[in-house]
Amino acid sequence: MQAKNKNIVILISGGGSNMAAIARAAQQQEWESRFSARIAAVISNQPDAKGLPLAQSMGIAAEALSHKSFDSREAFDAALMKVVDRYQPALVVLAGFMRILTPAFVAHYAGRLINIHPSLLPLFPGLHTHQRAIDAGCKEAGATVHQVTAELDHGPALAQAVVPVLPGDTADALAARVLVQEHLLYPRAIESWLQTQP
Ligand code: GAR
Numbered sequence: 001m002q003a004k005n006k007n008i009v010i011l012i013s014g015g016g017s018n019m020a021a022i023a024r025a026a027q028q029q030e031w032e033s034r035f036s037a038r039i040a041a042v043i044s045n046q047p048d049a050k051g052l053p054l055a056q057s058m059g060i061a062a063e064a065l066s067h068k069s070f071d072s073r074e075a076f077d078a079a080l081m082k083v084v085d086r087y088q089p090a091l092v093v094l095a096g097f098m099r100i101l102t103p104a105f106v107a108h109y110a111g112r113l114i115n116i117h118p119s120l121l122p123l124f125p126g127l128h129t130h131q132r133a134i135d136a137g138c139k140e141a142g143a144t145v146h147q148v149t150a151e152l153d154h155g156p157a158l159a160q161a162v163v164p165v166l167p168g169d170t171a172d173a174l175a176a177r178v179l180v181q182e183h184l185l186y187p188r189a190i191e192s193w194l195q196t197q198p
């Protein structure tokens with residue numbers, strides 16, 4: 001029996017390097033023929049996100065929905081749900097999507113909403129993770145792919161990557177080292193998720 005189509009929608013706010021790594025993995029590892037999975041769309045809350053033209057250049061539908069056009073977080077999230085749902089996603093992937101989501105949004109995609117966070121959660125939820133890891137004297141830093149729950153950066157972890165914190169590291173140097181691992185970690189975590197789906 002042919003597996004059900006599994007559309008993946010990726011939400012971004014910026015450069016979209018994780019999005020591109022996922023899209024490349026989907027192509028190279030033939031997610032469509034192996035899992036009936038395809039990257040259906042990339043959506044950004046920032047109209048000038050560099051990841052939007054990048055997605056288009058990879059042949060992926062790309063749309064912007066500016067949160068600035070809405071009076072409230074609830075109104076934006078409701079509109080975002082409508083856009084995302086047009087693609088009937090099996091999985092919604094937050095990849096550098098820099099918005100706090102409402103409980104209604106999280107509940108709507110319960111069990112099919114994942115995020116990558118640039119720290120070894122539960123350490124350093126929130127912003128400025130790399131500087132905080134350096135300031136805390138951590139010997140290791142990294143990234144976590146996790147299910148999204150109502151509490152920010154607290155859902156169950158699906159996968160982690162660890163890198164060393166080196167003497168004299170700046171936040172930028174550490175972020176770049178972590179990002180290289182994110183590009184390996186996130187596609188792997190999504191592939192593992194796809195393997196568990198009927
Ligand atoms: C990544 O490092 C990601 O982990 C982080 O933003 C960057 C996005 O880069 N996400 C967060 O901080 C979420 N709280 P990208 O747009 O090049 O993928």
